[in-house]
Amino acid sequence: MDSILVTGNGPLNGQIPIAGAKNACLTLMPATLLSEEPLTLTNAPRLSDIKTMTALLQSLGAEVSSLQDGQVIAMSSHSLTSQTADYDIVRKMRASNLVLGPLLARFGQAVVSLPGGCAIGARPMDLHVEGLEALGAEVELKDGYLHAKAPGGLKGAVHQMRFASVGATENIVMAATLAKGTTVLKNAAREPEIVDLVECLRKMGAQISGEGTPTIEIQGVDRLHGATHQVVTDRIELGTYMLAPAICGGEVELLGGRMSLVESFAAKLDAAGVSVSETEGGLKVARKNGRVRAVDVVTEPFPGFPTDLQAQMMALMCTAEGTSVLEERIFENRFMHAPELVRMGAQIEVHGGTATVTGVERLKGAPVMATDLRASVSLILAGLAAEGETTVSRVYHLDRGYEHVVRKLEGVGAKIERIKGQ
Incomplete structure (x- = not known):
């Protein structure tokens, strides 16, 4: 199994190109299931999760081609052969559940395994199911699979979500594009990835308004057509690399x-x-003077502080002046990186959904283990600021969300290399 060796060696200077958003691309790809005509995505990130979604769509009979070194994805769902998303593929990635709404909307039926992905809490499907049931779907859980059907087609409705779930918002919006009548989705998530999805759906002929606000209105249409769409910049990769010079x-x-x-x-x-x-060209980041100051963080849905940057922010706070409190309100069990940072000399106390970090002058390199995608890159950031060598193992998590991380950090002066496993 591969690992990454990081040696702390001072300031970083230069430029880092930011890729297209993983979470946006994984949402846009299932949109191909809504139409018989081709959907082409540009600025696609080159990640293992994209390969997993490709395999899932191909298992349904979609044609998916990777072009221009993986940065263009050409898809066509003109002759699907299945409406069943099997466990063997879905278990690898949470976003696989986003085929549910499109399949149900276009074919009136779908069978989708309960998803897998990072071990950062249960992330239940109940919000997805409630929204689809509001549109007239009948959904039953049997043997780990959601069996959904809408024999007479989906019908527009007013639905208030209990929580502003990103995935549920995406699934419901995609399903509603082909529903009869108007759907009003209240307490919708507002993330840029949802805005990006709506922009793509609109290019495909969907009639949607209100994206980026808590209320999204979708007027159903009979069919959607093909389109070409550029994937939005990855704000989580952007935030992660903003922390490198910090x-x-x-x-x-x-x-x-x-x-x-x-x-x-x-x-x-x-x-x-x-x-x-x-x-x-983008954003320039630099530390103002000397040691950073401790700040408190509470993760919230967009436009609040992103849960996907909490682990990386904790790495910064480990060497900050003072004590910071990080409160995780989105996902349970998302402080698994804390014990690994403690191995590097950090002072962290975790109680439930709150972590208290008392900054130290300098971290020390150590062998550490990545527990999930964002935790893996937080340990790399900590290693960049640590004294000596840090070896991060189980970096297959990293490949799910960051392309060419070693190359990008080397390009600004970091001493980092990937060590191939035996």
């Missing part, structure tokens, strides 16, 4: 970055003593 010093420009994608996160960095400014 934790190491130096000045790094993130090419393709936009402040609108990371406003709440950038505000926290500013409070900690890290400058974030817009440039013609």
